Amino acid sequence: MESLFFDIGLLVIIATILGYLAMVLRQPLLLAYVVGGMLLGPTGLWLWQQLATLGGRKLPAFSLIGNPEVIHTISVIGIVLLMFLVGLELDLKKVKQFGATIIGISLIQIVVTFLLAAGLGAVLGFSWVTNMYLAIGLVFSSTIVSVKYLSEHKDLSSLYGRIVVGVLLAQDLLAIFTLILIASIGATGTLSFLTLANVVIKLGWLLVLTIILAHYIFPLVFSVIARSQELLFLSGIALAFIFALMAENLHISLEIGAFLAGISLASLPYHAQLATRIKPLRDFFIVIFFVILGMNLDLSLLASVWWQTILVVLFVVLLKPIIVLAGMGLLGFKRRTAFMTGISLAHISEFSLIVLQLGKSVGQVDEVLISLLTVVMIVSIVFSSYLYTYRQQIYNALERLLRVFERQTFVHPLEVAGNISGKPEQHIVLCGYGGMGHDVLINIASATKNYLVVDLDPNVIRLLMAKKVPAIYGDIADEEILEELGARKAKAIVSTVRNLFSNLALIKHVREENKKVPIVVLAESVADALELYDAGADYVVLPDIVGGAHTAMVFEDIQHENLDKLFRLKRKEIGQLRIQQLLGQERRR
Template sequence: MAVSHDTTVYQEALVVLGAAGVVIPLFHRLRLSPVLGFMLVGAVVGPFGLASLAPGLPWLAAITISNPDSMQPIAELGVALLLFMIGLELSFERLWLMRRLVFGLGFLQVALCASLLTAIEIELGQDWTAALVIGLALAMSSTAVVVQVLSEEKRLNSPTGRTSFAILLFQDLAVVPVLFAVGALDPANRGSGSAELGIALGRAAVAVAVIVALGRLVLRPLFRSVARTRSAELFVAACLLVVLATGLVTSAVGLSMPLGALIGGLLLAVTEYRRQVEVTIEPFKGLFLGVFLISVGMSLDVRTVAAHPALVFDGIVGVVALKLLVIAPLSRAFGLTWGTSLQTGLLLGPGGEFGFVIIAVALNAHLLTPDIASPVLFITALTMATIPGLSMLGNRLAPRLAPKAEVDSALLLPDTPSLPRVIIAGFGRVGQTVAAMLEMHKVPYVAIDSNVDRVSAQRRQGKPVYFGDMTQIELLRRVHLDTARALVVTLDASEPADRLVAAARAERGDLLIVARARDAAHAAHLYRTGASDAVPETIEASLQLSEAVLVDVGVPMGPVIATIHEKRAELQAAIKAMAPGAEVRPLGRKRLRDRL
């Protein structure tokens, strides 16, 4: 007898795994943020996307989700795992050091943004209760998306990452009093709101204290016992137990589940199991956080745009702009640079997940009508989708706001006789090594670098290093390129190195130009540009590694060196073959010594 199965229970899993296995790799290849990929999947398969066509096309029901509420528990777990991972990177001590940003900058951000947004809504004709709810909802930012974007860009520990997280942490803490304030505005609850708020805050404080106390007593013995079993499965179970237990305790007393997970991470951060826990949780975090982002995408109802296009567009631009104009000056007032302040304002300008929660409570309390709530929810979700793009914009604009370093005139190139010297372009680690070898053989040189601090430090050591941009033709002439014995290009950035080689070759056709290249393809490009010799980092590193391995395993030094030289010549010939049109001058060791 055949057993029938209800396949609808697998719909959510099918959508999430399909996004993770198909859509997100495509976004990765297009160099787009996975955040946008997950949200786009949610918009497409959600109740306002393909799921709305399922009644007429029954087969769509298998790959769409008509009830977003079914995904909410896993979505919240994804955010909780994200906060748990953040807690592992922090500690209570580091959190205490951030208290000025958390309770100072964070409080002012929420208070000022909510006040201004409320005032604007009142001017637009909303009554004061609806305006206050909308202002509080839009004042929140997205912990999940902002932290995910910062993590992808490896900027969580940067000044922008720490400042953003401090403000987001205060917002998470502020959710409890905000929700009780919204609930107290319900006419049915007026008069008892203050007492209930005090009791709720007291319960929350007790719950946090219990979690911290029990965590310090229980977590180490628990993970020690699990680690002794040497079972990866049990270690996964223990990690998820901590996340769920701490999250559910805080959720039960009115705090958010992610906040409880954050506390659990903070407690584990000081234990010897921290790194293994990070490795264990990472795959679950990414997948469950994807569920949250899909659920956000499902809330995007394109009919809202069709009904109120001007309102939605103005709301998106207005919310991000207003919060940016509040957060950036506030951050600057707290001692951050304008570049960091701008990046923080752009990241926190969009709305956040707690805005959905506040609007939902307001709807239940009859403080908002669905017609008013729908545009607010759409603005919140759509601004969250702009966070990766705003982060990229901040990364491009911030360097322009960085104060330009004062350049001491003593660091600039003086008018010196045109002595035949080797010119070194770039005086980082590679340039300094080349200079040391030239000094050892008493070959005179002059070096140019665009990092004023590096130049200053090297000048104090008596090195002939000067500040300047070697890609400028006038500076090439000032270092007397016309009489130089050679130009050594050690710049690590390929584009400036290419420009320098081309300019030097155009200025002097017989100049010996030895350039640092990233790899074989870049070396061939440098040959075509005009380099006499190009040294690929990857090839030289692999040859040195091969030499070390062969000698260490017992192969005699003589044959090893001969083999390495043969391989180097073979690879160099292959590189030069990649630049058939270039006039490549072979540089044997003897000829190079003669020219120097």
């Protein structure tokens, strides 16, 4: 018990120190957690031994973590909570409209990736059986990593966020069937279709149970449970574990079980409160998962397969996104949606290693391929974190080149166009309807009818269109969307979007042609606010201390053309922010 307490304590301390260092250096936190795991695992031991050798000493083998298997089991809790929250944020009624699209994109991605990966294996000189396992391993992307990226950047509700989650779930289902096939062949030497049919029946039963509970049982049960916030919190976690355990006992992935548990509660009015309470707990266990991932990396194994590893990494982080980009372009998606979906899948999954381990147990895979895929998984996850962090800058740089992937004669129905006509002028542009945007829109609509709303959530756009609110689907960082909005000829622009890069792109594009239009944006930290002011924002709202009502008040000054008051407020605010920055008060409370 004392050893386990020490292991968890050391792991959290190392992750915290490196996480702080990564934040100061503006690097992804995921990188810090993986590096922390490397220092605590075989790679750290190998590095210490190399340093000792340089000093003329020989360092005996040792391990800082005494219970890695137990720690890994604990980290699985993070996976369960992560997938539960993903399901919690997906309404079953909204998922239906993506069904055919998900199947189409998944088929293209899986088939093309498999064939090209098998070709890569042939180039690398692997045997036919090894090629098949390599191809299978490269097909899957990590659900945990992708969902973490989407959650952190608040992209789960976007069109590409929903598509990514759907494709990942399709991959997880394929992984389950793959494991069953390998186990069946290994045990009997033949393929058992009876075993496959058995799993399909079990999965169907679990899905039917989810629908029944979501529609007929949970609305009544949770209306009573919700009277106590503590009991609501415990009930949500308990349900996630119940479904995960049921799925595992049915030989189905526990991730899928936890996901279905979340879906069963997604349509209830308490789902947002439940998600808010569970997220901090999820974050803690997910940190442990990524540290354990780093501990599994042994750099000493790279010596014999280093050039093969480099080629496979390039395949995963470059070619996999291009496959998705081309496939979605063929189906009629716009290049930005396809690009964002592609880079969200630019890594391989922990399922890949599970498949290879099972292949090893039946005598079809050797240790070299497992070592290679382990390194590729960790390197691709770290590399993809940079791709996703700087996705908007990368997209802006490649935007013209990406036009080759976009069909000009057909646009997919999910790419909601909106309900505006003509080129508006002297209007108010509201970017983002969720959260504070709702309060701001009420104020705008009461003052003028000449306004437009832009949002990245297709369901929000459908809601606004149903209410006859002029709205358009799109990202404010996309120059073409700004052209369609007539942003450069607007009377004022108010952005309640919390993404720094999107707001910076908005300001940059508008200021290139219109230096005078008032721009009000949101920021989540003092540093972000000052950066937005430097970029040309007229006023920056920090939602930690003000809300939609304050933003609406600022809008009133713009509406009445009281810009002198706004500029005085801006100068005062910048002065206060710089003082806070000097005092080290990064976030305002």
